[in-house]
Amino acid sequence: MGIKDLIKNPYADLVKTPLKTPPAKKAEKDEEKPIPVPKPYDEAPELSDIAATHTKIRFSPLVKLFTMIQKDIKLLLRSKSSSLIVIFGPLLVIFLVGMAFNTSSMYDLRIATYSDSYSELSNSIINHLKDDQYSTFKTESLEDCIDGVNLGKFHACAVFSSGMAIGNKAQNIIEIHVDESRINIAHMIELSIQKKVSAETAKISKGLTGNIVTTMFNTRDVLTEKQGVISKLASSTSDSILKVSGVSEDLGKIDLAYNKSDINYTNVERKADAIKAKINGTAGCGSLLEAEEFEEFEESINYLKTGVQTVINKFDSVINTRDSSVQDLDSLKQILITGTDDLMVLKNTLTALVAGIEGVEVTDVESIVSPVTTNVKSVAAKKTHLGYLFPTFIILIVMFMSLLFSTTITMKEKLSKAFFRNFIMPTSDFLFMIGGYLTNIFIVAVQLTILFAAAVFFLPEIREVMLPMLGVLLIVTTVFVLLGMFIGFIFKSEETATLGAISIGSLMLFFSNAILPIETLPVGIRDIAKYNPFVLSVNILKRIMLFGANFTDSFSSISLEVYMLLCFVAIFFVLAFVAREITKSRMR
Amino acid sequence: MADRPPFIQFQNIKKRYGKHEVLLGINLEIPYGERFGIIGVSGSGKSTLLNILIGFLSANSGSVYFNLRDVLKEKKTVRKTFGFAAQDGSFYGELSVMENLKYFGTLHGMAKEDIEKRSRGLLALVGLSYAKDILGKNLSRGMQKRLDIACAMIHDPKVLILDEPTEDLDPMLRKDILLLIKKINERGTTIIITSHLLSEIESICTKIAVLHGGKIIETGAPADLKGRYYKNDEIHIETIPGDYERISKKINKKFVEEIEVLEHKLVVRTPNVDKVLYDLLSAVKSCNEKVIDISVSKPTLEEVFTALTKGKTI
Numbered sequence: 001m002g003i004k005d006l007i008k009n010p011y012a013d014l015v016k017t018p019l020k021t022p023p024a025k026k027a028e029k030d031e032e033k034p035i036p037v038p039k040p041y042d043e044a045p046e047l048s049d050i051a052a053t054h055t056k057i058r059f060s061p062l063v064k065l066f067t068m069i070q071k072d073i074k075l076l077l078r079s080k081s082s083s084l085i086v087i088f089g090p091l092l093v094i095f096l097v098g099m100a101f102n103t104s105s106m107y108d109l110r111i112a113t114y115s116d117s118y119s120e121l122s123n124s125i126i127n128h129l130k131d132d133q134y135s136t137f138k139t140e141s142l143e144d145c146i147d148g149v150n151l152g153k154f155h156a157c158a159v160f161s162s163g164m165a166i167g168n169k170a171q172n173i174i175e176i177h178v179d180e181s182r183i184n185i186a187h188m189i190e191l192s193i194q195k196k197v198s199a200e201t202a203k204i205s206k207g208l209t210g211n212i213v214t215t216m217f218n219t220r221d222v223l224t225e226k227q228g229v230i231s232k233l234a235s236s237t238s239d240s241i242l243k244v245s246g247v248s249e250d251l252g253k254i255d256l257a258y259n260k261s262d263i264n265y266t267n268v269e270r271k272a273d274a275i276k277a278k279i280n281g282t283a284g285c286g287s288l289l290e291a292e293e294f295e296e297f298e299e300s301i302n303y304l305k306t307g308v309q310t311v312i313n314k315f316d317s318v319i320n321t322r323d324s325s326v327q328d329l330d331s332l333k334q335i336l337i338t339g340t341d342d343l344m345v346l347k348n349t350l351t352a353l354v355a356g357i358e359g360v361e362v363t364d365v366e367s368i369v370s371p372v373t374t375n376v377k378s379v380a381a382k383k384t385h386l387g388y389l390f391p392t393f394i395i396l397i398v399m400f401m402s403l404l405f406s407t408t409i410t411m412k413e414k415l416s417k418a419f420f421r422n423f424i425m426p427t428s429d430f431l432f433m434i435g436g437y438l439t440n441i442f443i444v445a446v447q448l449t450i451l452f453a454a455a456v457f458f459l460p461e462i463r464e465v466m467l468p469m470l471g472v473l474l475i476v477t478t479v480f481v482l483l484g485m486f487i488g489f490i491f492k493s494e495e496t497a498t499l500g501a502i503s504i505g506s507l508m509l510f511f512s513n514a515i516l517p518i519e520t521l522p523v524g525i526r527d528i529a530k531y532n533p534f535v536l537s538v539n540i541l542k543r544i545m546l547f548g549a550n551f552t553d554s555f556s557s558i559s560l561e562v563y564m565l566l567c568f569v570a571i572f573f574v575l576a577f578v579a580r581e582i583t584k585s586r587m588r
Numbered sequence: 589m590a591d592r593p594p595f596i597q598f599q600n601i602k603k604r605y606g607k608h609e610v611l612l613g614i615n616l617e618i619p620y621g622e623r624f625g626i627i628g629v630s631g632s633g634k635s636t637l638l639n640i641l642i643g644f645l646s647a648n649s650g651s652v653y654f655n656l657r658d659v660l661k662e663k664k665t666v667r668k669t670f671g672f673a674a675q676d677g678s679f680y681g682e683l684s685v686m687e688n689l690k691y692f693g694t695l696h697g698m699a700k701e702d703i704e705k706r707s708r709g710l711l712a713l714v715g716l717s718y719a720k721d722i723l724g725k726n727l728s729r730g731m732q733k734r735l736d737i738a739c740a741m742i743h744d745p746k747v748l749i750l751d752e753p754t755e756d757l758d759p760m761l762r763k764d765i766l767l768l769i770k771k772i773n774e775r776g777t778t779i780i781i782t783s784h785l786l787s788e789i790e791s792i793c794t795k796i797a798v799l800h801g802g803k804i805i806e807t808g809a810p811a812d813l814k815g816r817y818y819k820n821d822e823i824h825i826e827t828i829p830g831d832y833e834r835i836s837k838k839i840n841k842k843f844v845e846e847i848e849v850l851e852h853k854l855v856v857r858t859p860n861v862d863k864v865l866y867d868l869l870s871a872v873k874s875c876n877e878k879v880i881d882i883s884v885s886k887p888t889l890e891e892v893f894t895a896l897t898k899g900k901t902i
Contacts, residue, residue, distance in 0.1 A: 424670075426664045427695045
């Protein structure tokens, strides 16, 4: 066996030096080959030569920066949860928010109505309230109506006074009960209902005013028509006046004046008696009628005759005047008869007009302008803005504190070196979950204690409802803590988990009544948003704080929301537990 | 002792991740009180096997018994009996040494007094008594490893499982940890250890198992394994000027199994080291070579392992 046969090298792949080339020999061989001598520094290639072998890069800091950014983005995108949050997170948020709030309307406002006795007018207004936005519900009692608003079942309760009727303004009162604690919607609802009622009452006003105007126009037409009669009456009256004046003047002109001496028949009688006596001899036998005496007698007669003639002439003139006046008076009589007829017609017309005007039912200006009065009342006791905002404010703080604390603590635990050891402890996973949950509850409880200590200073009345409030806050905190734990378990890094918690918290905030009323959301989205744990929590707390709900005698007013939150507790606990188990399996 | 049941027994353990089969039927017995090493290349399934043992992982089939109790069915009981120190350490950096021990002791269901007492003893054992109030994150790497071992032992386990306990430690710290492991074992705790540093396994373990291709291909004491697979001793000699070919020609080849040059040394493998050593030194002298260094050794575990895993017969 030769030496070469003996040499077996089982580690040939590890040992490269074969036996047949011992170091000494090898050294000799090495001598044959010129050993490369390192170049002295002065022969070293210039930096410029080295640089010439590479493409020159200008603005290298920028290139480096670009490369760094490129690397960061790659790292980000290659982490599924990070890319989900960074890219799809904002897209999802803007998509949901845009879809939800891209409207100026409010949807599905539920108005409860109540009246001791609905009238035609109240029914008409109720019918007018119904449309795409509003639905109305007649309640059996006033309590049902107002309690419905308290419970959030209805947005407003409209109480119609009994026997509402047009023109009966004193009875036409609508009381609108709204929840003033919903500051951002209460006034909108008030205005909205008032607008609806106003629209209906404007219609009534229009009808009433129309009646008056129609009566007015009718009166105007009749009066216009009768203007000719009045003119004719005026004209005939003028004629009458003229005629009466003429008669009066004529009668005034009658001269019945005469001198008594002109018709002094005493002188004639005396002379006649004297003559008579002479003739009869009575005056001393043998007195003869002297011519002179006769002439005197004749002269006296002529004088009397002239006087009588004058009187006769005057009577003739009077007769003429009388005849003329009678004629005129006959004519005047005719005019007056005609005028009397016309006046009768006018009287009838005016009677008819008065009847028409009296036929206008509503003449009270106030009743015409505002036939129905609306009064707005708050269902909750009057509070300050802080009082109304406090439930939202507390839940907001609880939500973000619970979400962020539990996410961070869960993530810290998950990334801790000790996380693995916990899995191999003789302690159940359930107990670890409960431990994590209680830790978070404790931290949030500490925060809330500080918060409430300060809040009592501003809102001393919350002391009265502290117990039910704390009960609800425990459930609410549990919901958000478990959700935060779930987020903590599903995300891989603390940063993305925090971002995820903030995004989910923000979404719940957007789809609640805190910023805009959920009534502004389209019905489909709103149906989902009303189950938002944030919305449920605020509703419960509001009812406790503002309407005195509690877990005993008035539990029914919050029971539905409480049960829903308990469902969320169960769901998030299961989700968090499953996520923890998934985390565990990822470690394997 | 022979009629006692195995302390820990793996029976046909199979495990796969998706389609990748990691363990193809592990059958292994670990006796009580041993320092038992499991060696295998990276990804061979060592950690998987340990995780199945502590009940963190479930096997697809097969059983693991501890004192005849089914580990997979009695996880809680078994976890009280086992201590596990993972490669990366598993304790809270924000808690002090003592606080860590108290926390894990409580999770093990120990009474406060027992934890105090046990912690004091443990801290003395691992040499961290002076550091009991220091936060875990502020400890040095070696101290962290010792804290991790202490955490694994707070409940006084019967079995301490160490996964790559000296990983990332400098040679001095490794030595410390290995000494600690021996000390722990001497107090009656069975040690199961994995490491890819086979020299450490060789130096510390009383028994080893070679895991390869999803199966245990060999078990036994390191010396037995080497003896079983490597009959020859090795003579390493370095001379000046080092004409090893000439020296080789002068050696009597009757007892020489193999001869080669490794790292400027002549390596001669022989089952009869005394005879060949004599011949070799005679040959060196006759060649006018001057001996610089000479040593006789058996092949290392690493060499045995390499040979085993490459399927070669030595």
